[in-house]
Amino acid sequence: MASRVKICGLTRPEDIDAAVAAGADAIGLVFYDPSPRAVSIDLARQLAAQIPAFVSVTGLFVNPQADFVRQVSQQVALDLLQFHGDETAAFCEQFQRRWIKAIRVRQQGQIEQAFEKYKKSAGLLVDAWHPEQYGGTGHGFNWSLIPEQRPLPLILAGGLQPDNVAAAVHQVRPWAVDVSGGVEIGKGIKCAKKMADFVAATRSAGSW
Numbered sequence: 001m002a003s004r005v006k007i008c009g010l011t012r013p014e015d016i017d018a019a020v021a022a023g024a025d026a027i028g029l030v031f032y033d034p035s036p037r038a039v040s041i042d043l044a045r046q047l048a049a050q051i052p053a054f055v056s057v058t059g060l061f062v063n064p065q066a067d068f069v070r071q072v073s074q075q076v077a078l079d080l081l082q083f084h085g086d087e088t089a090a091f092c093e094q095f096q097r098r099w100i101k102a103i104r105v106r107q108q109g110q111i112e113q114a115f116e117k118y119k120k121s122a123g124l125l126v127d128a129w130h131p132e133q134y135g136g137t138g139h140g141f142n143w144s145l146i147p148e149q150r151p152l153p154l155i156l157a158g159g160l161q162p163d164n165v166a167a168a169v170h171q172v173r174p175w176a177v178d179v180s181g182g183v184e185i186g187k188g189i190k191c192a193k194k195m196a197d198f199v200a201a202t203r204s205a206g207s208w
């Protein structure tokens with residue numbers, strides 16, 4: 001198996017084209033207003049329409065109102081919902097869409113508990129813990145907290161960049177890696193070269 005690549009927090013049409021050309025398997029659009037990477041529904045609809053078949057589109061939410069998730073889902077061609085806040089499993093399940101849950105890791109045993117709590121998800125995303133931010137911090141965490149036994153696909157995020165993603169893939173062997181800040185030249189402004197280097201470095205880590 002080889003780790004898939006999701007690039008998150010795109011806000012510009014040219015960055016979508018560059019991410020697709022780089023070989024990203026999935027693109028993430030942020031629907032969380034405080035984020036500098038947040039997109040409006042109108043912009044998201046345009047960006048999603050640019051994405052070709054077999055590259056999936058994920059919508060990222062943080063503690064959203066259910067009506068807002070429904071409104072976005074009706075208007076934007078999303079393949080997957082990503083919940084990055086304190087949402088319960090029951091909340092995430094209500095939309096008749098495939099979903100993944102992100103957790104912010106800071107202690108032993110937390111990931112094992114989340115596998116159980118979110119067992120109906122399509123994957124568990126593990127990100128760095130931060131006292132004030134829900135994600136997109138550019139910080140990593142101690143990968144040795146990640147268990148070998150994984151009842152769900154594990155998506156590794158948090159501070160990944162072209163220079164460390166191969167080591168991350170070697171050590172963790174995640175189903176997928178997810179990057180935002182590590183391929184940017186400014187918040188929400190992606191760099192085509194960094195995205196290409198990130199995908200190439202992930203692929204260079206090989207398969208197992």
Ligand SMILES: O=C(O)c1ccccc1N[C@@H]1O[C@H](COP(=O)(O)O)[C@@H](O)[C@H]1O
Nearest residue numbers: 008035134135136138157158159180181
């Ligand atoms: O990108 C954001 O602004 C964001 C805001 C709130 C929650 C999550 C967010 N992004 C996700 O965070 C991880 C790690 O990002 P980074 O690579 O460390 O910058 C990733 O899944 C982003 O999609």
